[in-house]
Amino acid sequence: MPECDNPLWPCAMTGAAACLAGCTGVSVVIHGSSGCYYYPSTLLHVPIHGTFILENEVIFGSEERLLEVIGSLSGTGNRIAVITTCVPAILGEDVKAMLSGYDVLFVDSPGFSGDIESGYARALELLAPQVDSAAEGVNIDGACLLDPFSRGNVQEILRLLRLAGVSCRTVLCDDPLEKILRPAPYTIGTNTDFSSGVGETLGGTLGFKQIRETFSLVADVFPDADTGPVFSEIGRQEERVIRACDKYLQRFDPPSVAIFAGASYADFAAGTLEQYLDADIRCIGLRNHGTLSRPAEYAGSLGQVQAMIETAVPDLVIGSSFERSVSRNRAFSGIIPPLRGTVRLAPRPLAGINGTLAFMEDVLNACMDRKTRNR
């Protein structure tokens, strides 16, 4: 593999931690050095634990240290989950055997084994949620602590489900462990890059079209549901988006756009901007290896991102604060982590009706600010 300039996406270990730390009632232990602990610890904003292994354990074995940490965490009532990092993974120790006497989940997800999505999927596979056919309600899928829109997405989909009179059974993965292990038979998605594959999917919730399709299926599956209020709200709010975009287009040309995100959000951003602003999507750089409905290329390093922006010369850049730092004075809207250099307190969605409103609001303001700034 060639060298990589300023890699932009977290490793598989972080993905596994993001999945398991979202399960209330699970104590996550990062089995590795302090550096491997601090990154997910500061990124995920939830308490996690570490073995903080030292040279001694690398030479003489890490079993004693691992069991010492597990011992200090036992008795809390929480299920313990151990995630290995690069060094323990290559030491040749049989960590699974070490843990055989304990009721501990073990995820072998060292950083070198892949990116965040693969670690998230590996952890979820280990949890192996079993659909409870008698469980009422629907699951919300795609919640990931790393995603700055995750909490907002969940709140928004819960709101829409309430409007339709449908309950939520489980949020994957941001719920108590016992709920995650016994989800309902039907699932609706938010960010499909962190899709669980649990239950029968009724569709996604990114963009008005997806919400309409998904809630049509919700109405089919749940005869008691009243999805009318959801459709009526979509109608009202879509009209507001159309008016705001028409007003923009009355004065300005459609923006040319470079989009950098995971496949799910990138597809949403591109589709929404094309539909309402007739935007010219000049390039899409993917953080992950997901698939989407339009041309895109993998862009995992800042060097690649910079080159794509320089070639595309867009008016608007959609991405993270990494993209913003190489966008000079272009309009910018953030949809993937990290979103640094800006204060964010309220949970904002990208999914659901309010997600599209928030996204378009952000884009229009960024584009108009840039137009007036450049006068």
Add this chain to the structure above:
Amino acid sequence: MSLKASPTLSSRSGGCTLTGALSVTTHVRDAASIIHGPKGCAHHNFSLLHATGLDNDLAVIPALVSSALAENDIVFGGEEALARTIQAVSLRDVSAVFVLSTCIVDTIGDDVEAVCAREYGVPVIPVSTAGFLGGTFHDGVNKALISLAGIAQPIEHDRNVNIIGEMNLEYEVEENYAEILRLLTLLGLPAGIRFVHTLKFDEIGMLGAAQLNILRDPSLVPVGEFLKSRFGTPYISSFPHGLSGTLAFLKSVADTCKIDGSRAMGIERALQGEILADFADLGESRAVFSGPVSDPVSFQAAQETADALHIQVGKDSGSTPVPVHPVVGTAGVKRMLHRWRRALHA
């Protein structure tokens, strides 16, 4: 809620050596830092440096390159991946290349120094920073500073005072530097280089010229000693903390530089009096010190300030928690008092 819920049995939370070293090497603006290891290690650190840079209004993006070791390299050795990466980076417009190792590289036994010793056309400087194998965050800072100091040659001393080992990741790094600059200006002393903060590789050559080095923190004493033995430069082991600490700092700098510091100390004492008068409304309050830090020097500075304002500090039920931060100089005390006012008047 603590975000660092390390088990109580753990006393190993000294941070990552690699991060410490990168906080130094990435501030040599015309050099590149190669992280020899999996991409994840480079991403973790790039993300952190990016975040702290934005917090500090720095538009510069650190030039980090990962040798991007994958499973195959880990099985068969990563030396060729490193050589390839150095080769590629050396062709860019860089004055030097720093090579920093990671935990996994030391575990698989790559000979990083030998790879760095090959000819690449630019200086290639290895810094041993293998996470837990190398030590703590502070060890990483010290190792990087000493590696870089080894490049500079002894030269004739001038009147400048160097600032050594600023905490480049701390939120108020520029404000703390400005405070030291203000105090040096009071003494009529010019500031030398900031070793290492937003520096060019060639400027490291001026390191030995200063008449005095001021260390950011006593954990840098090994660096101060190295510079003293290499260039004969005396050092002061820390930025000043608290009101009396700032006056003592002025005296110490003046004495070491063999100048009269009495006028500067008089001006500073008057400034401190004015600040305390501005916060007289806090007098007779009842407070209890709270985090985020628990180091004795910061608590001592806070206690001294509370005493000067007649704030009663104790744990009785009517006490209001006031934050204690590591404050630098008189300006740091003033900023802390604004936070105390918010807490006490809430």
